[in-house]
Amino acid sequence: MGRKYFGTDGVRGRVGEAPITPDFVMRLGYAAGVTLVGREKLPAGERPAVLIGKDTRISGYLLEAALEAGFAAAGVDVMLAGPIPTPAVAYLTRALRLQAGVVISASHNPFYDNGIKFFSAGGAKLPDAVEVEIEEHLDLPMGCVDSAQLGRARRIDDAAGRYIEFCKSTFPNEMDLRGLRIALDCAHGAAYHIAPRVFHELGADVVAVGVEPNGLNINDGVGATRPEFLRQAVLVNGADIGIALDGDGDRLIMVDRQGEVYDGDKLIYVIAAARKSEGRLDGVIGTLMSNLGFEHAVGRLGVPFARAKVGDRYVLEMLHERGWKLGGENSGHIICLDRHSTGDGIVSALQVLAALKQYGRSLGEACADLVFYPQKLVNVRLPAGFDWRADQGIAAAQAQADATLGNDGRVLLRPSGTEPLLRVMVEGRDGELVERLARQIAEAVQEAVA
Template sequence: MARKYFGTDGVRGRVGQAPITPEFIMRLGHAAGVTLAAREHLPHGERPAVLIGKDTRVSGYMLEAALEAGFAAAGVDVMLAGPVPTPAVAYLTRALRLQAGVVISASHNPFFDNGIKFFSAGGAKLPDAVELEIEQRLEQPMGCVDSARLGRARRIDDAAGRYIEFCKSTFPNELDLRGLRIALDCAHGAAYHIAPAVFHELGAEVVPVGVEPNGLNINDGVGATRPENLRNAVLANAADLGIALDGDGDRLIMVDRAGEIYDGDKLLYVIARARHAEGRLEGVVGTLMSNLGFEHAIGRLGVPFARARVGDRYVLETLHERGWKLGGENSGHIICLDRHTTGDGIVSALQVLAALKQRGEELAGACADLAFYPQRLINVRLSAAFDWQSDRDIAAARASAEAELGDSGRVLLRPSGTEPLLRVMVEGRDATQVERLAEQIAEAVKQASE
C-alpha cells in the first residue's frame, strides 16, 4: 500500500499549504499518538511520552503547538527540546526511554518549507508499517481522551547540554583538537548553539559561521548545500579546515585549508579507510548516486560495497540487513552505527577528524588514492502518464551506452520523487564519452516522451 503523506524523510511541504497546515499537523500528532499508545504496553496509569525538537524556522513555533495539542488529545505526554539537530532528537528519545521522537524541520530546504519526521523509541526512523498505520488513522475523525487522561507538556532545559556531551563521547578519549582552527558553518540552523560548543570543548579554535538564526535565514546562502560560503570563511580566516552542516544538522560537507570541497563520498572514504586499518570494517553502503570511483576505491581496500536507493533511510535499512556499520550519501548524510543510530553531521565530522589525527594526515592526503570519475546528470521532463520503463527506444539507448562503457562506467535512470522528471546519469573514466552518452540517452527520452 502506497503512503499518501509520508515521503522518504517524513511529511514535508510549504508552510500554509497542505499538508503543512496547523489543522493537519494537529491531526498528525493525534494519529501518531493514538498509534503509539496502541502499540505500547505500559504499566497501568502510565502515559506514553514523546520528545519534540525543531530547527530554527519561524514556522516551528506554530507547528510545535499544533503537534503538542494533537498528542495531548491522544493522551500522550510531550517533552519539548526546543531547537536541536535531528540526530539529537534520535539520541534523546533513546536516552530518556521515550516512546517516540518528533522533529519539526525541512532539513536543507528554505525557511518557507517545513516538515515532520518521527523516530522510534530506539532512535531509528519509523518503519514503513508504522507510518502506514498513522496514515490510516489520519483518515478517521480526530477524537479526544477524557480530561483526566489528557497528555501534559514540559520543557527539557538541558537537552542541548546532554547532546553536546554525547557528541564529545564519540571522539576518542586519547585525542583532542588542540592546535586546529576550524571554520564551522551551522547554516543558521538547529546546530547553531551546539556544534560550536562541541568542537571548542574538544580543544579547537572555532570560527563560527551561520550561527545567527532569525527564523527566516536558515540555509540562506550558508550550510552544507552552499559550501562556497565555507570555503570563503576557511580562506579568509586561514583555518586548517572547514565544517558545514545543513539546517537540521544531519548532513556534512568539509573544506580543506586550500579551499577544496569534500562531499559525502570523500568523507565516508576517510572514515572507511581508518576503520579498515583498525580491522573493524565489515562493509560500506553507498547509494545509486555514489561515485563509481568511490566504489572502486572501497574495493581496493578489499571491503564489500553495496548500493542502496537514494535516501538515508534506505542506506540505514541496507546497513541493518547486512549487519554493517558504515554508510552514507554523496550529499553528506553519513551513518556510523558504531557511534549513533542515525546520520549525524557533528558526529560524522568528529569521526573524520579522529581519522586524520590518528593517521597524522590532512584531508588531501587521506583522499589521495580516491579518484572520482566524471559524471553527467541531465533532468528530462516527462508527461505524468508516460511509462519510460517500457519504452524500447529508451531501453536501446541505455543498452548501447552500457555496452560502450563496459566495466569502466555505468548508466542510471532515476525518476524524481517530487517532480515529473527522469534523471539521466552517466559516469565513466572519459569525460567526453560520458557527456556524449548522457546527451544521447536524454535525447532518446525526450523524443520518446513527446
C-alpha cells in the same frame, strides 16, 4: 501499501499549504499519539511520552504548539527540547526511554518550508508499517481523551547539554583537537548553539559562522548545501579545516585549508580507510548516486560495497539488513552505526577528524587514492503517464551505452520524485565519452516521447 502523506523523510511541504497547516499537524500529532497508545503496553498508570525538537524556522513555534495539542488530546505526554539537531532528537528519545521522538524541520530547505518526521524508541526512523498505521488514524475523526487522561507537557532544560556530551563521547578519549583551527558553518540552523561548543570543548579554536538564526535565514546562502560560504570562511580566517552542517544538523560537508570541498563520498572514504586499517569495517553502503570512483576506491581497500536507493532512510535499512556499520550519500548524510543510530553531521565530522589525527594526514592526503569519474546528468521532461521503462528505443540506447562503458562506467536512469522528469546520468573514466553517451540516451528518450 502506499503512503498518502509520508514521504521518504516524514511529512514535508510549504507552511500554510496542505499538509503543513496547523489543523493537519494537530491531527497528525493525535493520530501518532493514538498509534503509540495502541502499540505500547505500559504499566498501569503510565502514559506514553514523546520528545519534540525543532530547528530554527519561525514556523516551528506554530507547528510545535499544534503537535503538542494533538498528542495531549490522545493522552500522550510531551517533552519539549526546543531547537536541537535532528540526530539529537534520535539520541535523547533513546536515552530518556521515550516511546517516540518528533522533529519539526525541513532540513536543507528554505525557511518557508517545514516538515514533521518521527523516530522510534530506539532512535531510528519509524518503520513503514507504523507510518501506514498513523495515516489510517489520520483519515478518521479526531477525538479527545477524558480530561483526567490528557497528556502533559514540560520543557527539558538540559537537552542541548546532554547531546553535547554525547557527541564528545564519540571522539576517542585519548585524543583532542588542540592546535586545530576550525571554521564551522551551522547554517543558522538547529546546531547553532551546540556544534561550536562540541568542537571548542574538545580543544579546537573555533571560528563559528551561520550562528545567528532569526527564523528566516536558515540555509540562506550558508550551510552544507552552500559550501562556497564555508570555503571563504576557511580562507579568510586561515582555518586548518572547515565544517558545514545543514539546517537540522544531519548533513556534513568539509573544506580543507586550500579551499577544496569534500562531499559525502570523500568523507565516507576517509572514515572507511581508517576503520579498515583498524580491522573494524565489514562493508560500506552508498547510493545510486555515489560516484563510481568512490566504489572502486572502496574496493581497493578490500571492502565490500553496495548501493541503496537515494535517501538516507534506505541506506540505513540496507546497513541493518547486512549488519554493516558505515554508509551514506554524497550529499553529506553519513551514518556511523558504531557511534549513533542515525546520520549525524557533528558525530560524522568527529569521525573524520579522529581519522586524520590518528594517521597524521590532511584531507587531501587521506583522499589521495580516491579519484572521481566525470558525470553527466541530463533531465528530460516526460508527459503524464509515459512508461519509459517499457520503451524499446530507450532500453536499446541504455544497453548500448552500458556495453560501451563496460566496467569503466555506468548508466543510471531515474525518475525525479518531485517533477515530471527522467534523470539520465552517465559516468565513466572518459569525460568526452560520458558526455556523448548521455546525449545519445537523452535523445532516445526525447524521440520516444515526441
